[in-house]
Amino acid sequence: MRAVCLLSGGMDSTTLAYVAKDMGYDIIALHFTYGQRTEAKERECARTIARMLDAAEFVEISLEHFKKIGASSLTDTSIPVEEYGGEEEGMPSTYVPFRNANLLAIATSLAEARRAEAIFIGVQTGDYPGYPDCRPEFIEAFQRVVDIGTAGDPRITLMTPFVRMSKVDIIRKGLELGVPYEHTWSCYQNNDLACGICSSCHYRREAFRELGLEDPIAYEE
Template identity: 55%
Template sequence: MTDTPAETDTPTNAATGTDTSTSRTNASARVTEEGTPKRAVVLLSGGMDSATAAYEARERGYEIYALHTSYGQRTEARELECARRLAEELTVADFCSIETSHLSAIGASSLTDDEMAVADADTESDEIPSSYVPFRNANLLSMAVAYAEANDCGAVFIGAHSEDFSGYPDCRPEFFDAFEQVVDVGTKPETEISIEAPFVEWSKTDIADRGLDLGVPYEHTWSCYRENEPACGTCDACAFRLQAFQRLDVRDPIEYGERPSYTDES
């Protein structure tokens, strides 16, 4: 993964006051040396992480090609609705929605298998959760790289972060570094596509803090693993999301069936 410094304020975690900055591309550099707009594919799931990644890509000066994938997850209809709305808000250059069934057919995940229950949140667990979709990010990134190469895009953005890779092996920094090597050897000689995971060392709270600074419309995002509306509030995805907003003392703008407290002060 490659990052270059940006001329932006250094973001901090509002809950801890710690520096959460990563190197960023100069946001004023909105064209390549050849004078054409910089282009990037953003994996836009409709969730808060991917939405923040999209707004980060725009802040870095990229023209956005949004890729949304539906693979049989329980909340795929709501996620697609949110992704389309975010694409409108961002005025993307193109929105590509792909429906695949192979991840659902393969199964072994509570997100795609109706026979498996979505577990309640356990924010302290180090175990790989049942919501892990085997090798999903490799599948999604492969589609994103194909889309990027077809549209002369120089980067693919994904919103993975540190609390993801504590449970999901395909969210680790080493995975993205290795995948970028695959891209280098598996595309045309003249193709140069970087894999950008700008939040890979950040927490969910850091991402929410950055997104609030960027003006991400979190009311148009969806994270819940169980329900299309309202969000359950008790699955892992809801828990980490609610915890992030609670640590920032900001009310999450989407509706929940329950809003448990997930902060240390509870």
Template identity: 55%
Template sequence: MILSGGMDSTTAAYIAKSEGYEIVALHFDYRQRTQRREHEAFDAICDALAVANRYVIDLPFFEQIGASALTDASIDVPTGGIEEGVPVTYVPFRNGIFLSIAAAVAEKERAEALYIGVVEEDSSGYPDCREDFIAAMQKAINLGTKEETNLVIKTPLVHLKKEDIVKTALEYGVPLELTWSCYQNEDEACGVCDSCRLRLKGFEKAGIEDPIAYKIRP
């Protein structure tokens, strides 16, 4: 289970648990702006799920290549609303790299499935969230691993809107107060970055109040 500590991956983890899987949790510290807070959320969610087998992978090279507002301090996180096209918060091929590393861990652990909380709603901005990309990665992973390795990449949220994810999270008893989605703040969610806006919009459409604290609630 690739677990960032955000609402989507946490909900996917709870779905995986409900389907009877023993969870191996995998988290990436890739020098993102909110690395400390995301790591804290990961630990809290793993505790809530009683996950004993946890991996935290250090990936400093994303900071080295830059090109994303999440990893390059010289690029401001946009706060003016969600824009068309690939946003500056896109981290080059991040999910492809995450899935490749997760495949290595999964092969070592003799896992049957690899869960990731990608959502097609994000795909207009993030090409590595698209279902066809995930299908291509699954094929490549199984071609490039041992014959006895036969991984299925599961994306239980891929066709859901954010408000549906909120409702699904509540159905599965996800502790949403432990999750973190903000792109730029670690102590109090900003409320104005793309990720905060998308999350707050989802809660609003679901008719539920987001349990985390925000500096601004638009």
């Protein structure tokens, strides 16, 4: 069995790739660069994880159009990355417009070309207000697009087991599988020391704290 695993280098996608491997899939690691602030660190982590998973292939694709489209603090440095401040209201500045549809479309092309049976994507909405393209309804709708728009031999299934899980649940699962979290990156801002104050850093650190563990990566604050 083969699976395309969207591997950003982050905590969720890395854990999910380990889940796919544990399920018996041969991993085709798919990594995207799109001008995000932490592009260099994410690439480094994704390559390391793919190597540790003995991935059959590491495919890196550049999506420069997101930089041109803008409207996200991940790709436009003139827009500040928000610090975590409790319950967030409205759409976070880090939302990249319709990103997951773009990523899944390319993942589907790759899966069809490699005759993979599954695509694993680590969308997760448990700890914070989800981006619209992380909702279960979006994944269900995109599955219909895949079913209609591909040859169907083999059928490609979108695998999103984390969509309703919390960060704590995800880390707990990863620890069972021996995920090397020291080689993952979640910070939205920095490539060297994690900022510790963006929402992604916050939710990651809080999940480790809730489990009584120390996050193995280094932080500024």
